[in-house]
Amino acid sequence: MRFADLISGPVLVLFGFALAVWVIPIEAVPGDPGEIAPAFLPTVAAVIIAVLAGFQTVIAGMGRKKTPSDFDGSSVLFLLASAVVFGLVIALIMNFGFIIGGISSTALIGFLMRPKGSERWWLLIIAVTLPLGSYQLAWHGLRLSLP
Numbered sequence: 001m002r003f004a005d006l007i008s009g010p011v012l013v014l015f016g017f018a019l020a021v022w023v024i025p026i027e028a029v030p031g032d033p034g035e036i037a038p039a040f041l042p043t044v045a046a047v048i049i050a051v052l053a054g055f056q057t058v059i060a061g062m063g064r065k066k067t068p069s070d071f072d073g074s075s076v077l078f079l080l081a082s083a084v085v086f087g088l089v090i091a092l093i094m095n096f097g098f099i100i101g102g103i104s105s106t107a108l109i110g111f112l113m114r115p116k117g118s119e120r121w122w123l124l125i126i127a128v129t130l131p132l133g134s135y136q137l138a139w140h141g142l143r144l145s146l147p
Contacts (some may be wrong), residue, residue, distance in 0.1 A: 010058030016050025019043075027094065041138065082108070102131025 018042050028039030089108050093101025106127040 005056050005060035009053045009060060012053030013050045013057065016046045016048075016053060019046035020050065023090070036142070099131055099135055102134065103127055106130050 024042045028037070028042070031038070033145050057065060085108055089101065089104045092104045107123070
């Protein structure tokens with residue numbers, strides 16, 4: 001697991017900063033004066049992803065415990081498939097908006113976790129309810145415009 005943390009941590013740091021610096025500013029529309037900008041919450045979430053991934057990398061790097069590597073040929077194929085699906089998820093978010101992109105991105109996160117058995121049903125429930133709940137909270141509760 002330490003080896004996986006050392007690889008996934010920096011990738012997630014780059015992903016979080018790419019979202020905060022490049023993707024979110026391109027997709028966000030200017031907000032009304034005196035209101036919270038529509039890009040505020042997604043930018044905060046992207047920075048939190050980057051910071052937590054940085055902590056994960058540092059903690060994995062400081063670990064002294066030797067563990068056998070779980071990284072093999074099937075892991076490489078899984079990583080490549082995940083990268084392709086991640087590109088499709090970004091395309092869905094950019095073309096179809098937050099709800100469809102949010103559901104697909106949550107499902108991608110679940111796919112990366114490789115759920116088994118009853119965990120798959122929880123993944124489906126979370127993948128649908130989390131983006132819909134976030135959308136309702138932001139749109140109706142906080143009155144933020146979302147793409």
